[in-house]
Amino acid sequence: MGKKVLPPQATVRRLSIYLRCLNLLDEEGVSVISSRELAERLDLNPAQVRKDLAYFGEFGKRGVGYSVLKLRDHIIQILGLQKTRLVGIIGAGGRLGHALALYKGFEKRNFKVVALFDKDPHVLNQVYGEAGPIHHISELPRLVKALGIEILILCVPAEAIPEVFEYVLLSGARAVLNFAPVKLSSTEEVTVHNVDLAMELESLSYHLGIRETGLPNEWP
Amino acid sequence: MGKKVLPPQATVRRLSIYLRCLNLLDEEGVSVISSRELAERLDLNPAQVRKDLAYFGEFGKRGVGYSVLKLRDHIIQILGLQKTRLVGIIGAGGRLGHALALYKGFEKRNFKVVALFDKDPHVLNQVYGEAGPIHHISELPRLVKALGIEILILCVPAEAIPEVFEYVLLSGARAVLNFAPVKLSSTEEVTVHNVDLAMELESLSYHLGIRETGLPNEWP
Structure with missing residues (x-):
């Protein structure tokens, strides 16, 4: 030990x-x-x-x-990567969700997107890649259990998060990757990681400042 | 001091x-x-x-x-955020590039996407949001200088990176955010940050293992 x-x-x-x-x-x-x-x-x-x-x-x-x-x-x-982890994407009808549904980088790292969800009636049943037709969000709890999905990726607008998170908790999925521009906290039931794309730019901005002056923009 | x-x-x-x-x-x-x-x-x-x-x-x-x-x-x-930092997106004709060109989260954090680039003739001159028509990648050096772009976001396939990076160096932009699934290193001229979307999932996979067993998947 x-x-x-x-x-x-x-x-x-x-x-x-x-x-x-x-x-x-x-x-x-x-x-x-x-x-x-x-x-x-x-x-x-x-x-x-x-x-x-x-x-x-x-x-x-x-x-x-x-x-x-x-x-x-x-x-x-x-890292628990010896087995394939199954992934669902919520908000798959949006541009970012669509991009992630077809992103080549996940499967070669042993993550497989197996189900897509949205609530916009205009995108329901559309097929993006192998993950197949977009299901209504109300199907989430049933399909997470039926397919054995462990990770949910959220690509929905900030205002949709409260409703979507209710479905996530009902589904029993244990991990969430959140792209919505609102910070979610982990709970007893689910581990949440928040992706903040603007934060990457802020960190680059800091380095631009160092390049300009040799020291951070406002060095004491 | x-x-x-x-x-x-x-x-x-x-x-x-x-x-x-x-x-x-x-x-x-x-x-x-x-x-x-x-x-x-x-x-x-x-x-x-x-x-x-x-x-x-x-x-x-x-x-x-x-x-x-x-x-x-x-x-x-x-962080040097008191001034707006201007951003260009390379590979804006792809799904991820398109999503980022229209991402609402950048501008409210004082980053403004002002130019889009691609080399696919089918997407050239298309207009996505205010950042306006997609320019050919060969226009990058001229437009970076003319517009004062400081940060370039790369959303191109891995195989396009060598050619694209040549244009980036020619352009004189000082910061790059790389979404391509290939790691780029910072140089004297340009600070590079690599975004690895699968890495976020790997870290969630680790936490799934802890939830399952109370300890990492392979605890010594």
């Missing part, structure tokens, strides 16, 4: 980054990598890499490094 | 979160807030909040707290 401390969210996010790097290393034929080399490739501090992986009991061999394949498989297990 | 240490990226990202919270507090008529209350609202550790804000010389008054309006204005300055 190892330590019982749960890792911080930032460490969990970095596991995805390590995973992509390990897949690339495997393609390049690299079989062993040190924390220093891994850190260099990812522009991280080597001590940070060792600390992140130590949360999960991975220490590598001193002076040798980590086995690329073993570490990769371990991270896949930790 | 305050300290010269640049804050970590995670702190910069939290500034956006503080900013949204301070805007809400102002709407609620709250004029002063302690680091403890701010931390509670955001589910953060109070020491973390104090440390984040101390990077920028904000300490609040001991036993009183931070002035909501002063702290908000200070964060706006630090």
